[in-house]
Structure formats: structure tokens, C-alpha cells
Amino acid sequence: MGRIVTRHPVTRVRLGSEPVRRADMLAVEEPLEIRVQGTPLAVTMRTPGNDVELATGFLVSEGVIAGGGDVLSAIHCGGPGTGPGIGAGGEPNTYNVLDLTLAPGVALPSPDIARNFYTTSSCGVCGKASIEAIETISRFDLHADETVIDAETIARLPDRLRQQQAAFDKTGGLHAAALVDVASGEMLVVREDVGRHNAVDKVIGWAAQQGPLPLRGTALQVSGRASFELVQKAVMAGIPVLAAVSAPSSLAVELAGEAGLTLIGFVRDPSMVVYTHPHRVDVEGVELEGAARGDAERGGRPVDRAAAAAM
Template structure:
């Protein structure tokens, strides 16, 4: 692979991954604290496009990532896919920071195209991702009583009790569906957090292709855009995660009316969106 247009990348020369400060309301020690700023890792889509003769281009892949070290990311992906030798040049431009352009063996590169790749007509930015989701998902409905903070903070441990594979290996994520009273309706494990949610949704979908109403999705992972997206498309109104959310996950939750809780554990959690569904 020849040198890219950005020059030789060095980790010491590049800016750190993007972080954004967002206001959160913390529940600590049995009481609500004042609003405080909290650092959240940015999440945006990155599209790989093959530059073709004549000026045209074709997308081959889209992945969600935290901006920063993008060319390292693409090189690693190309190597894992066995395509490192198919690329003579790769670059980014200031006009398209969420796109990495590739030039090389078009036949091999286009043959690696992933199904479901976002087209150029859909755009390749965070706001575009939210707008496309808004065309497919309705704002979630919650008709049950507000959830108590004590219940919210207890859900990760209740999910942990339904994670036998994690307890044996420590290497799997889990997704669980709870009713408003905190009863676990179903739980699935998988090495991928998105896969665990897909298994859960696939097992619990009703005839209308949504989950039963008034359900809480709990995951053992962070809350990335894909987790929020899958929850909204399934009709879930409340998402509780053990880890941190991303900026795009928070933006999406705010835009579509989802309750998003992160860093949930015994006695504490952060509310990033939809606090009206919680007591107090």
C-alpha cells in the first residue's frame, strides 16, 4: 500500500479521539444532585468509498466510530478483510471528514461491499443518521407509572443474574427486557452487544413487529447509536446501560423521545434524556 495523501500517520501527531461535554443529572446516595457536565465519547459514521475512473465513486462499507485515527482504523479493517494489497491510496478531506476514499483494485474492493451499506443519497453525518431513523421509527409510548430510581439502579444486577455465560467467561454482553415492575421478561447473551439486542428483539417481537408496550431494555454495554436505534425501531421507551452513551446516542434519544440512562449500578446512574419517565 502506498503512502496516503494525509502523509505518514503517527499516533503522537494526531489529535485524541473526540469528546463532548454534556449536561447530566446524577442520582447518588439516595438523592438527586444538581446538573453537571459529563464527558461523552463522540460517535459518528465513517463511510469507505472507492474512487472510480471518470470521477465516480461507490460505497463499500459504513461503520460507527469515534472520530480520530480514521486512517489507522481503515487500514486495520482492510488488513482483516484481506484487502490491504488492493489499495494503492487512501485519504480524507476537510470537506468529507466522515468519508475515507480508496483507490486501487476496483474489482476486489467493490466485491467486499457490505449489504445494507448507506448510499450517498442518505448522507454520512450524525444528523443524517437521526433524520433517517425518524423516518422509520415513531416516538416511543410509555403509559405505565414513572420508574423509581431504586428500580433503575437495580436492573443491571438483575440482568447479571441471567448471564451464565458471562459469569463463566467474563467475555459476553447481555441484553434483557424488563417490565415496569422490574421483572425480567427475557435475556440473551452474545460476544457482540448489538447481537445480544438483535437476539432479544427477534425473540420478543409481537405480530405488529414491535415489543410489548412499557418495556425497559437493559444492556451490559455502553449505549452507542446502534443500541438506541434498535430500541426505537422495536418500540422501546426506556434504555438502561451499564456503560457510557455516545453523543449520537444522546442526540437520537432526545430527538425521538427515548429515556436514556447510562452508568447504571447499585445506588446511582446518569440520565441523559427522557427524565420525565423517572420519579423525582
């Protein structure tokens, strides 16, 4: 279907030594055009693989569908201008165009959410027609979700996620996301991609294909920062907890607070910072002094732990 990694000749330079010519592994980045019943909807730069999950998760995140059952079928087709077929003068199938057919009774996406230019692998909301279109209303009320997750479980999630990043081991150039069952602590699915938002869409798409949404009793762990679009995707899928290795943005924190999502950043065993709805994090048995001490400074700037705990 498509390559996840590829080889490329490089010159390795180390001061004091002779340059070494060798092959290196790179993460593959290719465009995926998502169509709904023949109409182009979006183009995103992604790592090939799990494309149906990616497209399904994208449609959930955009509020187009309520779950995997709203997608009747999906098929890869040729690129723009494809004719009657490979053997009849048409373009070969590059597996970079995916056409989804929605189930009977499911409304087609509004033209207002169509993205008319490429979204990059680092930006999940580029190309929106307006800022109002970003603030999609979720079908699910996270405020009513009574999920509670143990702080020690959260602290160990980044290392557990890293252990399952097979493509990252080869390239060092992929983000990852994992969906965790809070009750058992089991990682239900892990996906990698050059785009952090794509990795999350793949995880949500996988879950939507397995059963109905919302994803109550789960947590989403991501390998990088917690941006607005990742919070939006978690909210749209009904995931009550989002944990990130790095920092959230101010808009991500604002959205999480309003939507009822527990947002956790700087998850680096044994510490973390809970930005919103801390009632879902069970700290019983945790030595608070050690946990609060954590990393006293982030990027050279001291962190106000008291203020963070009060959010």
C-alpha cells in the same frame, strides 16, 4: 446448531509463580449471513444461537418489518456455493447462513440497506451505504409513551442482568441485554452475544415473535455502553427506556432526545445519570442527595450533575 463456548489451551502466568498450562473457556464468534428470500442482506459476527431472533430483530431495527408476523419462515442453509445437498456434492450446513421468507404483502428490503461487507461484533452500523441510511424513521412515537419506571428498579437492573449471564460466567467475554416489564419489574428475556448490538437484536426479535410491537411499558438494560445503534434499535422497537451500565455517546444522546427515548447511563447501584426525558424516572422516595452523589468522578473527570439533570 452451534457452540456458544469453546475450550482452548492457555498458559496462566502469575508473577512469582510457575506458569500453569490449562484449558480456558472462550466465547464463540462466527459469521452469520442473513438472507431475505435468497438474497444476501448482511453478514454479522455473532455468538451462535437464537439466530432467528437475531435476524428478526435486525429486520425490525432496519425498518424492513413491523413485527414478527412479517416473517413467514426462516431456515438455515449451507454456505456460499452450496450445491444440491450434502449427499450430492454440496457444502454441509454450517448453520451460519439464515434465509428468511417474508409474509405475503411485505415489501422486500431496499438494496440501499444491504451491507456489502462484514459488520464486526463491536459495530452494529458498519457497512452502511450512507449516514442518511442510519437515521431510519421509526413507525412508533415514543413521545406519546407514558411509561414511568422506579429509580430503584433501574439501579438494581445491572446486578440482576449479571446474575443471568451464564455464558459470561464461563468466558468473561459476552455482552448481554434484557427486556424488562416495567409494571412488574420482571426480566422477560435475557440474551448474550459477543456483539452488544446482536444481543439487543435477539431480545427485540424474541419480543417480536411473542406479540405485536411497539414494546410499550418496557425497558431495555444493556451490559455495556449506550451507542447510537442501540438507541436506534430501541426506538425502532418502540421501547421507551434504555439503561446502560456505562456511558452513552453524544450521537446516542442526540437521537434519544429527538426520538422521545429516556436514556440512562452509568447505572451502578445506587446511582445513575439520566440524559434524556427524565420524566419517565420516578424518584419519589429516593434520597436525592445520596443518588446525586453517586460516583463523583468517572474516568478521572468530574461529572456535572446539574447539567445532566437538566438534559
